[in-house]
Amino acid sequence: MSSQLLRDARQHEEIFEKNIGKEDRPAFHLSSRVGWMNDPNGFSRYNGEYHLFYQYYPYAPHWDSMHWGHAVSRDLLHWEYLPASLAPDTKYDNFGCFSGSAIEMPDGKQLIMYTGVVKEMNKEGIYTDVQTQCIAVGDGINYEKYENNPVLDEKDLPEGGSRVDFRDPKMWRNEDGTLSCVVANRAYDHTGSLLIFNSENGFDWKYEKTLAFNHGKYGSMWECPDYFEMNGKHVLLLSPQDMYPVDMEYHNGNGTVCLIGHIDDTTGEFVEEYNQAIDYGIDFYAPQTILTEDGRRVMIGWMQNWDTCSMHSEDRAWVGQMSIPREIDIQNGRLLQKPIRELENLRTDCVTYQNVKVSGVQTLEKVNGRCIDMEVTIRPEDKENLFRELTINLAQDDKFKTSISYRPQEAILKIDRKFSGSTKAVIHQRRAKVYSQSEELKLRIIMDRYSVEIFVNDGEQVMTATIYTRLSAQNISFQCDGAAMIDVTKYDLTE
Numbered sequence: 001m002s003s004q005l006l007r008d009a010r011q012h013e014e015i016f017e018k019n020i021g022k023e024d025r026p027a028f029h030l031s032s033r034v035g036w037m038n039d040p041n042g043f044s045r046y047n048g049e050y051h052l053f054y055q056y057y058p059y060a061p062h063w064d065s066m067h068w069g070h071a072v073s074r075d076l077l078h079w080e081y082l083p084a085s086l087a088p089d090t091k092y093d094n095f096g097c098f099s100g101s102a103i104e105m106p107d108g109k110q111l112i113m114y115t116g117v118v119k120e121m122n123k124e125g126i127y128t129d130v131q132t133q134c135i136a137v138g139d140g141i142n143y144e145k146y147e148n149n150p151v152l153d154e155k156d157l158p159e160g161g162s163r164v165d166f167r168d169p170k171m172w173r174n175e176d177g178t179l180s181c182v183v184a185n186r187a188y189d190h191t192g193s194l195l196i197f198n199s200e201n202g203f204d205w206k207y208e209k210t211l212a213f214n215h216g217k218y219g220s221m222w223e224c225p226d227y228f229e230m231n232g233k234h235v236l237l238l239s240p241q242d243m244y245p246v247d248m249e250y251h252n253g254n255g256t257v258c259l260i261g262h263i264d265d266t267t268g269e270f271v272e273e274y275n276q277a278i279d280y281g282i283d284f285y286a287p288q289t290i291l292t293e294d295g296r297r298v299m300i301g302w303m304q305n306w307d308t309c310s311m312h313s314e315d316r317a318w319v320g321q322m323s324i325p326r327e328i329d330i331q332n333g334r335l336l337q338k339p340i341r342e343l344e345n346l347r348t349d350c351v352t353y354q355n356v357k358v359s360g361v362q363t364l365e366k367v368n369g370r371c372i373d374m375e376v377t378i379r380p381e382d383k384e385n386l387f388r389e390l391t392i393n394l395a396q397d398d399k400f401k402t403s404i405s406y407r408p409q410e411a412i413l414k415i416d417r418k419f420s421g422s423t424k425a426v427i428h429q430r431r432a433k434v435y436s437q438s439e440e441l442k443l444r445i446i447m448d449r450y451s452v453e454i455f456v457n458d459g460e461q462v463m464t465a466t467i468y469t470r471l472s473a474q475n476i477s478f479q480c481d482g483a484a485m486i487d488v489t490k491y492d493l494t495e
């Protein structure tokens with residue numbers, strides 16, 4: 001039986017989505033059906049389709065009492081909205097149904113594990129969160145919350161673990177059919193840690209161990225962990241809050257980290273061998289991964305950052321998009337990301353240019369558009385006399401542009417959306433050090449109506465930014481201080 005709160009949300013989204021035209025949304029990125037979206041949740045395969053739930057407040061374009069929105073897809077690019085699946089309608093989640101994951105069960109049902117949040121007054125008289133893990137079971141459309149919720153609460157925490165920050169369970173199935181999950185927790189030293197719990201049946205869960213402690217190295221609390229093995233390595237994806245920048249890494253405040261390592265045989269703890277940001281742009285947070293039927297690990301993230309949410313005005317009908325799903329790999333101790341190959345099915349109208357000299361401003365016939373897949377390879381015209389900066393201007397008209405600039409002498413790539421149509425003084429620029437091994441820099445730029453994702457050197461790094469430029473700004477130009485040679489291959493992407 002669905003609650004009044006859930007019925008209200010379902011009715012609201014059905015009515016208000018009608019006010020949003022097709023062009024008002026991204027063409028191939030999932031956006032909030034109405035109102036607000038943050039983290040991807042329950043990214044999973046179920047009944048032969050991909051399901052993606054999301055943190056959702058349907059009634060306004062800002063964060064508020066969290067529901068779960070829901071969409072389904074066959075190719076991870078074309079999404080169909082389903083009715084909202086969870087509302088904060090019980091005594092253990094009435095402040096919000098926070099992030100979690102989903103998995104198909106042997107009996108054909110889909111099991112969701114999410115964080116239930118309530119507010120309780122502490123000894124100092126201040127209201128704080130109490131976070132527990134809860135279960136809901138459903139058929140891909142309707143979900144029933146488990147009668148014995150919550151299934152994990154403060155009794156299940158290791159000593160010193162906080163019940164205020166205990167959230168975002170990510171489940172997986174082990175080879176023997178049992179389930180495990182990793183949950184983020186604020187540990188005894190007040191910074192993040194990751195806890196592992198196990199279950200035979202998905203309903204009864206037991207604490208196994210603390211997999212990793214932050215000890216303040218990466219921000220404060222950790223959010224939305226994911227954990228898997230790949231190419232002989234153990235991989236952790238994390239979204240730490242309040243990070244300090246370190247040289248050219250971790251400039252996002254609320255950032256993302258990929259840790260690559262192994263498990264210590266005696267302690268069972270994760271040992272870090274390598275760390276990097278998952279995304280070096282502005283808008284990427286809280287990613288989750290799945291395994292596709294053909295064994296690819298695909299990651300999707302919330303294409304927004306908590307530090308820049310205030311760029312959205314209150315009159316928008318939807319706020320929040322997901323990134324392009326990215327196939328990920330671990331090679332030579334680094335994370336590689338590529339747009340999922342299904343995107344190639346959307347390509348039309350190929351235009352190619354080889355060895356174009358850019359010195360000053362240059363446009364190329366038919367190289368324009370707002371929904372594009374464009375590869376640009378950049379090299380100096382004269383290796384002994386490097387150009388100072390090459391800039392690619394996207395979504396450009398007489399007033400607006402979003403720029404990607406490369407300075408080979410410093411190996412710095414910059415995205416700048418200052419002139420993308422935003423009227424808010426939030427962060428609009430991000431720089432990344434690019435680790436090019438050769439004299440060439442290879443960029444693959446995936447642009448949708450309201451976003452740009454730049455895959456650098458075959459996915460060694462990615463920079464993501466949302467833009468809300470008027471759609472008539474369709475031009476692309478190249479500009480060089482000095483002389484550079486470029487190859488360009490551009491496709492339009494159709495819906």
Ligand code: FRU
Nearest residue numbers: 039055098099167223224286
């Ligand atoms: C991450 C996060 C999660 C939490 C959710 C609440 O963006 O803060 O930790 O579950 O958002 O909406």
